[in-house]
Amino acid sequence: MNIAFYGSSLLSSYWNGAATYYRGLLRELAAYGHATVFYEPDAFDRQRHRDIAPPDWCAVVVYEATEDGVRQVLSQAARADVVIKASGVGVFDDVLLTGILGHARSDALRIFWDVDAPATLATLVQDESHPLRAALPHLDLVLTYGGAEPVAAAYRTQGAARCVPIYNALDPMTHHPVPLDPRYRADLTFLGNRLPDREARVDALFLMAARLLPTQRFLLGGAGWNDKPVPPNVVKLGHVPTAAHNALNVSARAVLNISRDSMARTGFSPATRVFEAAGAGACLITDAWEGIELFLKPGEEVLVVHGAADLAELLGELTPERAAAIGAAALRRLRAEHSYKRRAAQLHALLLQAMARRRAVCAA
Known part of the structure; x- marks a missing residue:
């Protein structure tokens, strides 16, 4: 099938956490013969911070x-x-949404792909005039990158005919073990952009743990933190391009995942960082959220903490040997069960089913 995909950016991960998600899925989807054109705006300085050149698979x-x-x-x-x-193109989102409905052929599939479903649903509840509310009954499919049945049910309540999560996963061509890099040596590393619904959680978990462990070294990566006050044992890295993720992840004793507020409340919403860090063989520590065991087994493949004191105690006891064992176990699990090859197979089947239904409607 020929696919027109209107998203934030495929070429740049700058202020764009969905970039590696799009790349992993669309690369694998191309193996099924689908030809995708990805349309991205020249906005937010992303084109000056490209991570990849235009690929041959999209x-x-x-x-x-x-x-x-x-x-x-x-x-x-x-x-x-x-x-x-x-979702989250960042410019002309509403125009793009209504535009695809107006310009798509009657026999074409119309899909809304929500990469921030819990937040989007919260907005829909608050704003009855939101354009997405009017668009949902006219869409063939809503896809999300997490949320499981709670998100799918909420979308159906809002008028979607069908909603299916396509979870984040490991792209082993991009995220994989590499040699340690002395520049990124740390006891704990966190990588994530500074966002309003994440910052308070970073304060309460990552930065508070740094204050509790003043002799340990913490690295804070991601855009937007440059003017953030931090303890003296925290080093701010700024934006870290995708090509440096592997070295960043493997060079720390452990890597921390902190969910955004809405995703933590909803559960079943693993961030891309979960798969990127564990896919490099890093020892992953995550804040607690429902559904983690569907992806990694707590205590063996991932460590789960419930607050800064819990995190500080864990770091005080975490040996390099145990950290390495957890990272290796997580890598095995992701390669076996949570690759983008598997996600693309699911997506391919969904597209075929949805297209069959669309053609049946057009033929009636």
């Missing part, structure tokens, strides 16, 4: 973040068998 069109630029790329939707609008 065409990329970068358009001006203007009304005229959006109109031009939306006109291309009529050529596609599948038209996808992802």
